[in-house]
Amino acid sequence: MALLEIKNVTRRFGDFAAVDNVSLSIEAGEFFTLLGPSGCGKTTILRMIAGFYLPDSGQILLDGKDLADTPPEKRPVRTVFQSYALFPHMTVAQNIAFPLKMARCAPQDIQKRTRETLEQVRLADKAEHYPNELSGGQQQRVALGRALVSHPRLLLLDEPLAALDAKLREEMQLELISLQREVGVTFVFVTHAQDEALALSHRIAVMNRGRVEQVDEPSKLYGFPQSRFVADFIGHINMMDAQVIEAAHGHTRLAIPGLGEITAPPVAGVTAGGLASGAKGAFAIRPEQVRIGIHGEAAELKNHFPGEVRNLLYRGDVTVYKVHLANGLMVEALLPNSAPGRAEIFEVGDTVSIGWRHDAGVFLHA
Amino acid sequence: MRDNRSRLSPAARLTKWLVSSPPFAFLLLFFVAPGIIMVFASFRYPGEFGGLAPIIAADPNTLHGFTLETYRFFFGDFIYTEIFAKSFLVALATTLICLIMAYPLALLIARSPKNRRDLMVLLVILPFASNFLIRIYAWMILLGPQAALSLLVNGLLGAFGVAPVRLLFSPFAVLVALVYVHLPFMVLPLYTNLEKHDPALLDAARDLGANAWQRFWRVTFPLSLPGIFSGSTLVFIPVLGMFAIPDILGGTGDMLIGNLIKEQFLGTRDWPFGSTLSIMLTITVLACVWFAARLGGRRRRHA
Structure with a gap:
């Protein structure tokens, strides 16, 4: 049985359905992420799990028990708030001891567990400091320690890294991963940053307009998006309108207007001959899957087209080429600069050949 | 970074001087100077027809020069210490009652939707729109022997066979x-403080297992202490020196320091003793403020 079960939950604010018939199931020990643009309903789901909002319809079950009648203070669920919400009039140690005090633990027990947690979040030397004397990263760790000290069944994290600068954010990401592995608590993490979600999570639910678009492991989500929204939201992708010519026997043949015929991998979930020819959709392929070579060089690939370099962005580790194709499409190709002699071999205006393997890219319905 | 405070341009220095000197001069002229005059006056003899006796007298047999007489008088009679103590207790009681009444109101305003808060604050300060004395005289009618309140209280007391009481002209x-009169002075600083509290703190407290009562005592109340201190100061100090209210609504035995001082200047015309009383009052108030500031300062390290 899943640890947390969200069943057909809907929550409206006025006429606006912030969460629209969402069902999710989160396993014990998982690092689960709700990912989506702002206003997609991810924070509303988090607040419903914490108990600050009640669903208008549907159920939230923890260990199979409906939480509807349990107020937030009684749920074995803790939240790390975006602003950290540390108590400014309490020291770090007092902040961390707070949930234990509320639970009326024995004083020596409070002391022992507070000390353990301080060690765990590496703040033992800051125990007597006040939150305003700490750096952003340290405040973040106090919030984590305070939420974890009473061993919750579930830890909810509401964009906890949004306030940190890029370098610190990466540090905290690594820390979060090892902390979660260490304490074994199930994490439900909310973010709008797709790179963060990919780096941290065991599974990700991509949300859009109050609905769940796709739930998958990061690599599946990145490699096999099931909708245009997911493909577009996660990472960079080239998207072109396409029409099915034939979908069967382990491959798919697609027609791309103005470009011709390409061969694509089989469409997920479609049995042989299941997808009608003529079905419209989009072909999506990641820039790093697109090869670029001097005119005629990519010819050994099944899908190859001539084009002209219109733009290039040198990024240090890679160079991004924007290649203009005959049908007016602009395709992005990524070339690592690590290979000797490979860096910046193409200039703007060069005629090049681009192509990709027949098993790269995905076809997305409608 | 350059320190802008120590390296002002001449123009900026002139502006600073122009802006700050009028209030400075005002305070010097009408606050410091009278204070010094009062200190001197307290060490002199009263004049024969009010005012002060001369420092150098034409006739050496009349009272003149400086003396500790008024201070001897003040500490010599226990009644003055008693009036001080009573005034102190009345001020303390007023402050406490104001605090207990103002806190829920301030909390209510601070937790109301933003667009309604301004109206509520306006309602709190609305009594200031009418004259202070008129409002006090209104209480004479409200508490008078023929007013509904008196009739109700005495009716109830009569039913239990207790002798009727007089509400007016009483403590x-x-x-x-x-x-x-002083309730708004407690409500406003409290509201200003409570309104700034981050609502996420209460969510966090709740999330961490605190019930409504614990959320108040562990989070809201300690964070509102600066507001409580400033509100209490704004109520306590004026009440300590108040004379109009006991004059109008109090009985003969309800004299406070303020009445005593007023009496010295306008009644017995004993300026030196009036000055002594004023100085003792000032010292008491300063001691209270110092104490409150210390108490508040200890908690303010984190704020």
Whole structure:
């Protein structure tokens, strides 16, 4: 049985359905992420799990028990708030001891567990400091320690890294991963940053307009998006309108207007001959899957087209080429600069050949 | 970074001087100077027809020069210490009652939707729109022997066979009016403080297992202490020196320091003793403020 079960939950604010018939199931020990643009309903789901909002319809079950009648203070669920919400009039140690005090633990027990947690979040030397004397990263760790000290069944994290600068954010990401592995608590993490979600999570639910678009492991989500929204939201992708010519026997043949015929991998979930020819959709392929070579060089690939370099962005580790194709499409190709002699071999205006393997890219319905 | 405070341009220095000197001069002229005059006056003899006796007298047999007489008089008679103590207790009681009444109101305003808060604050300060004395005289009618309140109280007391009481011209009337007049001075600083509290803190407390009562005592109340301190100061100090309310609504035995001082200047025309009383009052107030500031300062390290 899943640890947390969200069943057909809907929550409206006025006429606006912030969460629209969402069902999710989160396993014990998982690092689960709700990912989506702002206003997609991810924070509303988090607040419903914490108990600050009640669903208008549907159920939230923890260990199979409906939480509807349990107020937030009684749920074995803790939240790390975006602003950290540390108590400014309490020291770090007092902040961390707070949930234990509320639970009326024995004083020596409070002391022992507070000390353990301080060690765990590496703040033992800051125990007597006040939150305003700490750096952003340290405040973040106090919030984590305070939420974890009473061993919750579930830890909810509401964009906890949004306030940190890029370098610190990466540090905290690594820390979060090892902390979660260490304490074994199930994490439900909310973010709008797709790179963060990919780096941290065991599974990700991509949300859009109050609905769940796709739930998958990061690599599946990145490699096999099931909708245009997911493909577009996660990472960079080239998207072109396409029409099915034939979908069967382990491959798919697609027609791309103005470009011709390409061969694509089989469409997920479609049995042989299941997808009608003529079905419209989009072909999506990641820039790093697109090869670029001097005119005629990519010819050994099944899908190859001539084009002209219109733009290039040198990024240090890679160079991004924007290649203009005959049908007016602009395709992005990524070339690592690590290979000797490979860096910046193409200039703007060069005629090049681009192509990709027949098993790269995905076809997305409608 | 350059320190802008120590390296002002001449123009900026001139502006600073121009802006700050008028209030400075005002305070010097009407606050410091009278204070010094009062200190001197307290060490002199009263004049024969009020005012002060001369420092150098034409006739050496009349009272003149400086003396500690008034201070001897003040500490010599226990009644003055008693009036001080009573005034102190009345001020303390007023402050406490104001605090207990103002806190829920301030909390209610601070937690109301933003667009309604301004109206509520306006309602709190609306009594200031009418004259202070008129409002005090209104209480004479409200507490008078023929007023509904008196009739109700005495009716109830009569039913239990207790002798009727007089509400007006009593310590009760004084306390009611003192609380009534000073309540807004407690509500406003409290509201200003409570309004700034981050609502996420209460969510966090709740999330961490605190019930409504614990959320108040562990989070809201300690964070509102600066507001409580400033509100209490704004109520306590004026009440300590108040004379109009006991004059109008109090009985003969309800004299406070303020009445005593007023009496010295306008009644017995003993300026030196009036000055002594004023100085003792100032010292008491300063001691209270110092104490409150210390108490508040200890908690303010984190704020």
